[in-house]
Amino acid sequence: MTKQTPEQPFDMFIIGGGINGCGIARDAAGRGLSVALAEKDDLAQATSSASTKLFHGGLRYLEYFEFRLVREALIERENLLVAMPHISWPMRFVLPYHPDMRFESETPTSKLLSTVMPWTKGQRPGWLLRLGLFMYDHLGGREILPGTKTLDLRQAKEGKPLKDKFETAYEYSDCWVEDSRLVVLNARDAADRGAKIMTRTKVASATSSNGIWTVTTQDQLTGETTDFQAKLLINAAGPWVENIIHDVADMRTNEGIRLVRGSHIVTKKLFDHDKSYFFQGEDGRIIFAIPYEEDYTLIGTTDADHADISDPPVCTPEEQEYLCNFASNYFKTPISSDDIIWTYSGVRPLYDDNASSSTAATREYVLKLNESADAPALNIFGGKITTYRRLAESAIAKCAHFFPHIKEEWTKRVPLPGGDFPHDGRDELIKQLMTSSPFLTEKTARRLIKAYGTDALKIFADVASENQAGEHFGHGIYACELDWVIEKEWVRTADDYLWRRTKMGLRTNTTETEKLARYIEARQTGDPA
CATH class of the missing domain: 3.30.9.10 (D-Amino Acid Oxidase, subunit A, domain 2)
Incomplete structure (x- = not known):
């Protein structure tokens, strides 16, 4: 039996919980639009957690005369540094x-x-x-x-x-970024601004009639199906964008990836x-x-x-x-x-620009508004992690005429959750955390600040001793951190935490991983850990 949602139609329904989908959700929610987003797996489970972890202009793209792309990316590097000093920082490169x-x-x-x-x-x-x-x-x-x-x-x-x-050698500047955390923090900010973010939720079908999309989703854990309605469909499914076009929404287009x-x-x-x-x-x-x-x-x-x-x-x-x-x-x-x-x-x-090789294929993003159905849809092709915020602005600009009361652009240099401190203030936060929770090693405190920024101080608020931090899973992983990511960052499995919210999977052994998995599973069911 399919559950019907009682809400009025959403302004937009976004398919895909990678950086493009979550970036658009954050931007749109902050402009006063009602937003729903469905991701069939975990946030950033595919392309958006498999990058080289860089905010960069793309030095080699200059050889392909992609000057507009490089310029946009270079400008964005510093905008993003200001907005997320915990998960991004300057890096020097030696050529x-x-x-x-x-x-x-x-x-x-x-x-x-x-x-x-x-x-x-x-x-x-x-x-x-x-x-x-x-x-x-x-x-x-x-x-x-x-x-x-x-x-x-x-x-x-x-x-x-x-x-x-x-x-x-020539030494120049670009920036590091924790890619999967970038996605999660965009999703979190979107949710804080009213967006409905659904993980492990597959879009089974999308049909349009009388200017409205009906989107049927299926919970990947329970099998339950739900119908949502929306005025605009945004296809940000990344590598699956063509599957959504042809198999899910039955749209007509000649565009491809x-x-x-x-x-x-x-x-x-x-x-x-x-x-x-x-x-x-x-x-x-x-x-x-x-x-x-x-x-x-x-x-x-x-x-x-x-x-x-x-x-x-x-x-x-x-x-x-x-x-x-x-x-x-x-x-x-x-x-x-x-x-x-x-x-x-x-x-x-x-x-797909018919380039002769994968290396030569354009890294420009392409946004195509499809109005062949009874309701509009925006299909997103390509994109770079560095220009995700500009892509989101461009995507909403392309659809803004559907929403007369939409607010102005707002995301430039606005901090993501935990990023409300100066770009050179990370060391001071580490000292604060070690002072308030003196049992933390410097290495653990540094990891926590780089992941959560000022939110690390909230996670360990009133946690002055190791006993107060809850169960220890090794390598500075405490129950209070896991509780935070389960409650606020959509963590449902050990892999979500070990490989996408952090990279602690590089350090944990099988026994530690299994112990952590049991704790997270118990928190899902409400059973005592």
């Missing part, structure tokens, strides 16, 4: 210059350069890299992030892990400083090697076409070997599969 490297693949820039200067064919000359970095520094303007400088790798600490043949798999490996810590490396490969691709979770190094990403979204993306043995060999071309100490601690992979739903 070693490889004067003898020749590239097999061609970009629009290399084709133009080889025509004008044939002797440069297959190369990225040093002056070209400096020009690109000059543009990168100035296209979007900078208030917080420092500009590019040149490093002598023979003298600098950043040169010690690298092979001796690398003598010069190109599924591109990006895989990463996490190894033991490979170097002792806090800067990242930007490596160029002879195949024309680039990878990053990034300090990760204090004790590890993150290396990625690959670009490979992914034929079928029904096949879960995994970092294949071939991709693992590729990333190990790629990084080993730069590091003195070779990297092998034995060094790999963890791998992850996600599918990017890029707009």
